[in-house]
Amino acid sequence: MSENLSFPAKVGPAVVAVGVVVLAWHLYADLSGIGVTTLPSPLRVAQQAWVHRQALFDNAVPTVRATLLGFACSLTAALLLSVLMDFSGLLRRALFPVFIISQTLPLVAIAPLVVLWFGFGLFPKIMLVALVTFFPMLVALVQGYAATEKEIVLLLRSMGASRWGVFRLARLPSALPFFFAGLRISITYAVVGAIFAEYAGAARGLGIYILNAKNNFRPDLVLAAVGVSAGLTLILFGLTVLIQRAAMPWIRFDRDPAP
Amino acid sequence: MTAAARLQLRGVQKAFGETEVLAGVDLQVHEGEFVSILGPSGAGKSTLFQLLIGGIRPDGGTIHFDRAPLHNGTARFAFMPQRDALMPWRRILDNTTLGLEVQGMDRRAARAKVAPLFAEFGLQGFERHYPAQLSGGMRQRAALLRTIVQDRDMLLLDEPFGALDALTRAAMQRWLQTMWKRHRWTALLVTHDVREAVFLSDRIYVLSPRPARVLHEFHVPLPRPRDASSSRLEEASRIEAMVLATLLTPEPAGEQSS
Numbered sequence: 282m283s284e285n286l287s288f289p290a291k292v293g294p295a296v297v298a299v300g301v302v303v304l305a306w307h308l309y310a311d312l313s314g315i316g317v318t319t320l321p322s323p324l325r326v327a328q329q330a331w332v333h334r335q336a337l338f339d340n341a342v343p344t345v346r347a348t349l350l351g352f353a354c355s356l357t358a359a360l361l362l363s364v365l366m367d368f369s370g371l372l373r374r375a376l377f378p379v380f381i382i383s384q385t386l387p388l389v390a391i392a393p394l395v396v397l398w399f400g401f402g403l404f405p406k407i408m409l410v411a412l413v414t415f416f417p418m419l420v421a422l423v424q425g426y427a428a429t430e431k432e433i434v435l436l437l438r439s440m441g442a443s444r445w446g447v448f449r450l451a452r453l454p455s456a457l458p459f460f461f462a463g464l465r466i467s468i469t470y471a472v473v474g475a476i477f478a479e480y481a482g483a484a485r486g487l488g489i490y491i492l493n494a495k496n497n498f499r500p501d502l503v504l505a506a507v508g509v510s511a512g513l514t515l516i517l518f519g520l521t522v523l524i525q526r527a528a529m530p531w532i533r534f535d536r537d538p539a540p
Numbered sequence: 541m542t543a544a545a546r547l548q549l550r551g552v553q554k555a556f557g558e559t560e561v562l563a564g565v566d567l568q569v570h571e572g573e574f575v576s577i578l579g580p581s582g583a584g585k586s587t588l589f590q591l592l593i594g595g596i597r598p599d600g601g602t603i604h605f606d607r608a609p610l611h612n613g614t615a616r617f618a619f620m621p622q623r624d625a626l627m628p629w630r631r632i633l634d635n636t637t638l639g640l641e642v643q644g645m646d647r648r649a650a651r652a653k654v655a656p657l658f659a660e661f662g663l664q665g666f667e668r669h670y671p672a673q674l675s676g677g678m679r680q681r682a683a684l685l686r687t688i689v690q691d692r693d694m695l696l697l698d699e700p701f702g703a704l705d706a707l708t709r710a711a712m713q714r715w716l717q718t719m720w721k722r723h724r725w726t727a728l729l730v731t732h733d734v735r736e737a738v739f740l741s742d743r744i745y746v747l748s749p750r751p752a753r754v755l756h757e758f759h760v761p762l763p764r765p766r767d768a769s770s771s772r773l774e775e776a777s778r779i780e781a782m783v784l785a786t787l788l789t790p791e792p793a794g795e796q797s798s
Contacts, residue, residue, distance in 0.1 A: 430625060432621040432622060432623055432625040433625045433627060435590075435593070435594055435619070435621060435625075436619060436621050436625045436638075437638075437642065438593060438594055438595060439593035439594070439615070439617060439618070439619035439696075440615065440619075440638065440639045440642040440643070440690065441615040441642055441643065442642045446642060450627075450638070450641075450642070451627070454627065454629045457629070529629065530670075531628055531629055531670040531671075531672060534670050534672040534673045535628065535672045
């Protein structure tokens with residue numbers, strides 16, 4: 282697989298693809314005569330981002346905080362509930378539909394309500410981030426437990442392991458690949474969720490910064506903030522990959538067993 | 541056969557819903573004896589093992605170990621499953637200590653107990669490797685090491701070499717025979733490989749297709765090691781042929797041969 286490719290061969294195609302899009306955007310903004318208040322060129326976005334770097338940074342901090350705290354809450358909740366649901370079929374049947382319904386709530390409607398109930402502070406942001414990331418994490422964990430090899434379970438039973446022992450020694454580690462797959466998906470939702478929550482009402486944050494920039498007819502600053510949020514997401518995504526490598530050192534070997 | 545059997549099954553029956561899997565199985569295993577169960581696919585060999593270790597109960601009949609009824613939770617058996625069931629996230633050393641850890645031994649003591657056995661099992665130098673780094677034969681040896689360090693009364697081997705290529709399997713059978721000669725484990729092997737059963741066993745039970753009962757019991761009075769010396773090979777082939785005939789024509793063959 283891609284493990285054998287050199288670093289340039291791995292990231293090269295992605296760099297070229299992004300470069301082509303940016304170039305097309307630049308040419309269009311430059312040559313079509315479209316106004317800078319409608320579609321600024323990428324060069325102008327970058328210039329303005331540099332000029333407003335302090336404001337962008339100050340607004341990125343609360344977004345990162347809301348993202349990480351919200352994500353931490355949802356991870357904790359997903360972990361606890363997944364364990365309880367794994368042990369109790371009754372609980373699983375009772376709660377799963379509730380969580381599915383929670384996924385059908387449109388964020389557009391929920392975000393202003395949460396702000397209305399809990400104000401402009403950090404708490405409603407944490408809640409919204411948790412709401413959008415909780416379900417994918419829960420599903421990943423529940424699926425992961427279910428993917429435990431049956432023979433390993435039988436083996437542990439033959440050794441006299443308790444139900445908790447089987448969970449700790451087999452089901453939990455078996456869920457790790459699923460957990461990290463879920464983590465990679467939800468971390469991208471988390472940033473979007475935080476920005477959306479701020480958009481609905483906040484004192485500071487990338488979401489409210491985007492809203493203000495739009496109201497001031499500054500699409501260049503909107504796009505600059507979008508660039509920052511994309512950068513944040515990529516960094517967080519990269520972190521999950523690094524954490525997975527550290528937590529699952531054996532996956533390197535899964536594809537090439539020794540002869 | 542003078543001493544009482546360690547494991548004794550009498551008329552064991554088991555059905556799952558409408559499907560009758562075991563229709564009264566009688567068998568026994570004595571101290572230090574290597575016994576095989578042969579049967580067609582789906583004959584209920586695995587169900588038999590589940591009754592011994594998996595916490596399911598027979599619908600009828602009795603299972604005794606050392607003359608006492610077998611209860612749930614009295615872990616008498618060390619079980620080796622079909623595929624090696626090594627945990628990919630544990631290093632080989634920590635895979636082999638699994639049973640001891642489950643018994644409550646602390647990790648350091650468990651490692652100290654297992655580590656000296658790595659050489660005998662041909663695994664020296666691979667303690668820190670992950671299972672994915674080992675060949676199929678080495679993985680099976682690690683699985684057997686994990687099984688025997690539990691110091692249980694009896695080994696249950698569920699087609700332990702079924703997933704290996706033919707050459708590795710033959711090597712593993714020879715190796716297991718050597719190990720068994722040295723340690724004299726009491727063992728019950730489930731297999732569908734006639735040659736493997738004859739090569740390894742003192743006695744062989746042949747099961748009928750589902751619902752399973754014992755069609756015939758074969759003794760294999762060949763001295764060990766059972767290598768390729770021609771007279772023994774002839775005798776082994778004769779037994780193999782009889783076992784095969786019983787397996788392929790289940791109804792009448794059982795009474796003819798002995």
